Amino acid sequence: MVMATVVSASLAGGAVADDYRKNPFTLTYQGAITENIKGKVNIHPVTYQLHGIKIVANIYTPPNYDPTKKYPVVVVAHPNGGVKEQVAGLYAQRLAELDYITIAADAAYQGGSGGEPRYVDKPANRIEDIHGMADYISQYAGADTDRIGLLGICGGGGYSIKAAQTDKRFKAVATLSMFDSGLVRRNGYMDSQLDTIQQRLKQATDARAQEAAGGNVIYVGGDNKLTKNQIASLPFELYRQGMEYYQYTHAHPNSSSKYTMSSLLDLMRFDAASNMDLINQPLLMMAGSKADSLYMTEKAFKGATGTKNKELYLIPDATHIETYWVPKYVDQAVDKLIQFYGKNL
Template identity: 75%
Template sequence: MKQLKALSLLVLLTVQFGNIISLHAQTNMKADHPLNSKELSLVPIAGFTAKGDMPQLRTSLNSGLDAGLSINEIKEVLIQLYAYAGFPRALNALGTFRTVLEERKKNGRNDLAGKPSATFITNENRLKKGTAIQAKLLGSDMKTSTADFVPIIDVFLKEHLFADIFGRDLLDFKTREIVTIAALASLGNADPQLRSHINVGIYNGLTKNQLYSISELLKDKIGPAESSLMKEILKNIYMKENENTKSQNNPFTLVYDGAITENIKGRVNIHPVSYKIKDITIAANVYTPSNYNSTAKYPAIVIAHPNGGVKEQVAGLYAQYLAEQGYITIAADAAYQGASSGFPRNVDKPANRIEDIYAMADYISGYAGVDSKRLGLLGICGGGGYSLKAAQSDKRFKSVATLSMFNSGLVRRNGYMNSQLSTIQDRLKQASDARAQEAAGGEILYSNSNAKPFTDEQIAKMPDLYRQGMEYYGKTYAHPNSTGNYTLSSLLDLMTWDASTNMDLIEQPLLMIAGSKADSYYMTEDAFGKAVNAKNKELFLIEGATHIETYWKLQYVRQAVDKLTEFYTKFLQTN
């Protein structure tokens, strides 16, 4: 009976999360689902309206309609924006929207009008109504900081802004705050109003990840300065929370501006860089030794992060330790994930992740001081599986290593520890339906859409990978750009993919590292056994370590780094 209960919980875990990183969302009181395509499309509409950029607004309005926004919803957004961007720009935006609709109609596009806003009753006590709406929106009745200085402003705000605009029923408070935050950030000089509305947005359900996704979309669509303004405010808002969630005995204490660690700080250099994969901008860090000389020649190592992870977590940690050993290393956020661009957000397809690895190799091979003939590869967790695939074809990698390898395709198909074999066809049908809905312009569905928080009893019964993943990704190393949530349609690619096929194509030296107590070890063992042509292959077990403990626990990280240094030193010699 105990085994049956454990298996049932394992099925639940795999269904809800797909992988452990989405446990980050479960640690919050409110559901931390990604913003959907309609919500994301509001950001550039608000931003370009505020900036008065009508050509770009035209494109964004078309995208919003294609994402499923109704005509009346967009009208309501532009009505709201006059309060923050001014009548001239709101009226210009409405005129542009009218032109867009006329053009679409001529082209045979019959857009959904949608529900109209309820008629506002003009003869009621608007001050009383506005005061009540303000209290609901903000959590209490309050006056602005200028109310005593210019009392009529407080009346205007309550009677007009809150009663006349926020009192309209077509858009909820959360949606209105997305619009307002994007507009104020795009204006570039709206603090403290921007800071205030970010806090109002948090009160009305916007989560940290959702707010950071708005800032990333601002960077991608509007500009880096507008995004930086918002990110600086978010950093200050969440600074106290970040300090409180760090483990008391955490030896590394990661911070977000380059994954600097306390015990490595000053011993490596971190260079934020960006480059393109077609039209996707990739955010990466290059790590160089403290005595880095651009005229010298160094071996280099490409490092691929876990599923849903970011460069500021375990990938950045190992990148720094290896840079300290004399290598130039690179860690990048995957396309559609983290700080890299790409829409929809959190697409998780093997072909993309493998291309990410190729592109890191492209970039670092041309970096000053890199000897492109001495290029190594390290993949961690899901990045380990993708690294095995990349190394099968890309012979620029002279040696290949994995740490706690996770075969994403195998788990998405069969479930963790083969716990979902009976539901494979059902899940493929769900992924197919999600793809069809996306193609029809409907809402983008995510793997974690209907997840519910786990009870303490359920958490206690989880495998180590899941239970300890909650701590790592949700508390001690939580990062606003990190999420294990992925588009449900990604399963069409994931469930037909397997990291361990064609392992005979790997002829390079191969090192696979895993914890001796890792419940994910079966994936490393399987892939290692199939690498029949790998030269000098070695399976190295870190005694006593679990999967997640190899990410951060000092004694285990040191063992892994020592073994990796020995491996790369031996097999990245000058040709």
Template identity: 70%
Template sequence: MKSKFINAALFSAIISTLSGVTMAADYKQNPFTLAYDGAITENVKGKVNIHPVKYKLDGLDISANVYTPANYDSHKKYPTIVVAHPNGGVKEQVAGLYAQRLAEQGYLTITADAAYQGASGGMPRNVDKPSHRIEDIHGMADFISQYAGVDGQRLGLLGICGGGGYSLAAAQTDKRFKSIATVSMFNSGRVRRNGYVDSELDTIQKRLQQASTARAQETAGGEVLYSGDANLTDEQIAKLQFDLYRQGYAYYWKTHAHPNSTFKYTTSSLLDLMRFDATNQIELIQQPLLMIAGSKADSLYMTEDAFAKAVGTTDKELVTIEGATHIETYWVPNYVNQAVDQLTRFFGRTL
């Protein structure tokens, strides 16, 4: 089923210019370094609480936050949701926002920094391989399934942006996840291979050669090369072709910045990224599936493509949030509220 969720009122809080943007959610002012509006500042009995945790995954230390619902009782059983963060993001940003909002709806939630990224371990830093990101999701399920109060038979998965693409891949085989949802899904392999909106098809072989050269240099003990790390001025950012990139720079570098968050990734990662596609074998998903995206998102084509290819489930729904761009689903209150309402309805029915 395909439906459209219409705004109750038009929301006009859009970043019109990057010059002079002030911090909307300063991590420095939060004891848990959370970088989103309305974030928890202290744990209060009877309220939604946050619990920083660490666990091992493939020998690496993984840094995560667990959110427990109001009046949490470790002797009771709660439906639980694993939340996978966007590319370049960390658990303190949009993934934390959605994890907290779902905890406010009665769910126990977890979001973790990907291995080699954020506050999690792994060297070199900022490796971004699909196999690692998919294993991160399995690892969150491993850890949270043993957490007091978790009902392992009611485990859901939410992936945001790149975490959405990796969630689709993880859910193909990990049937511990009883239902899957994505918000502003980003198919990392397709974009790294073809360019955003398939705009770089003529440079695929050149970029593969660059990635191969980078791996050879890295293997020989040379400097680790990185991609995606552009130091742009506000004027240069404003001239970028796509909304996702213009608003993404504002979100990650200004309004919701966090020191553990970065766009850069090892160039050698492209050897793995460029042969990956989130929709490959997507028919293995037989669980209920909800995909949410903004109607004005220039990334919407990826959600629509994945939704059409997800033929293995008869319980699927695509919801477009009228007027929202990709990045605006991360923070604009009206759009986030609509997404959370849809997620609450979906997980309430499927978990």
């Protein structure tokens, strides 16, 4: 049975996602906030400037939030192509339910945030987005700046470990289903494109030259919705389940898998797992035991020699994308996060 069928059957048997069109905050995940109620977790859409670009974010405050008190904080970085209304929002809300102030923002040039041309996807920008979330939330009423944690999901996980290598405001660092965008853009997923590296670098170089000359921006990927049969024929489980998640079960109009081809000049020389010895903070890296992306988490974790407080936690039977939404896997990840942040923040 192909995974497309499995996911659709799960939806038929019981809702696992919310329709963004029916949510006033356009949230897509199951159990999402639909209104702010006194005494409950509340959501606060905010905007701020980061190097002249407008960033849109959601801040979640705990039940019975009192701005005169101090709360631990968690910054949540979303996956590649994702937006704050999807899995990043789910984990931000779940942590807020357990007395954390949390923030999830759309990356610059992506989602609802500003920046032109659209869908620039450069590692330096994504890392700066994480620093920027820390800047903003540090000024928020009730935020304890001595207790700031970081959670990076998928591509956001790769960028989070880079941010935490130098930004010591983050006192505890966690990743979920970490994805090394540089490694994959360079070598292909599971090293499937090693023989085309130079060809793709030439295409990226030509794309940048065309942009510099005032020509059209060239994109990799696109927004064309794949059929279920097309999804089933994709070569890797991450891509099959990812397309189901982003195009069907948890779709959001601001979410897009495309990026500027010229971004590959930056992406292909990036390595999330380099300089891991600079992380001296407590480190938790979580992944599904059946995730075909697990090799990236294992590589980064092995290099984290600068901290003695580190743990690799495998969620039994979960795949990469299933950690985004399957309730039993999300529950396990949240439980582990609460133990980790509770001990280290």
